[in-house]
Amino acid sequence: MSDIPENLHYTEEHEYIKPDTDGVVVTVGITDYAQGELGDVVYVDLPEVGAKFAQMDEFGTIEAVKAVSQLFCPMAGEIIEVNQAIEGDPGLVNKDPYGEGWMIKLQIRAEDLDQLLSAADYAQHIGE
Numbered sequence: 001m002s003d004i005p006e007n008l009h010y011t012e013e014h015e016y017i018k019p020d021t022d023g024v025v026v027t028v029g030i031t032d033y034a035q036g037e038l039g040d041v042v043y044v045d046l047p048e049v050g051a052k053f054a055q056m057d058e059f060g061t062i063e064a065v066k067a068v069s070q071l072f073c074p075m076a077g078e079i080i081e082v083n084q085a086i087e088g089d090p091g092l093v094n095k096d097p098y099g100e101g102w103m104i105k106l107q108i109r110a111e112d113l114d115q116l117l118s119a120a121d122y123a124q125h126i127g128e
Contacts, residue, residue: 086103
């Protein structure tokens with residue numbers, strides 16, 4: 001059974017969104033379920049700080065032993081930080097997807113969080 005923290009938001013494409021205290025900066029990564037399905041992550045390609053994306057734009061790729069998958073931006077926004085640690089150690093995505101394995105920090109409009117799945121909705125989506 002996958003770890004699905006209650007305090008996060010989710011997408012059907014298996015990204016999680018952790019709002020900052022102000023609600024306009026969010027941390028984005030892939031869920032525990034997604035990293036488990038991918039297997040050992042060997043490479044992550046992330047965008048540059050300052051890049052802007054519309055909702056559902058591809059913002060990067062993640063490569064595992066089993067497959068290469070696209071990463072989709074959960075909402076429109078601007079990249080304000082990229083996790084440099086996973087460039088040197090992509091296995092952090094497997095070891096700690098909700099902590100040290102985060103991917104980007106995105107500046108958004110707080111009202112866009114309403115479009116995302118709750119933990120219960122995501123659990124239903126993945127059949128748990």
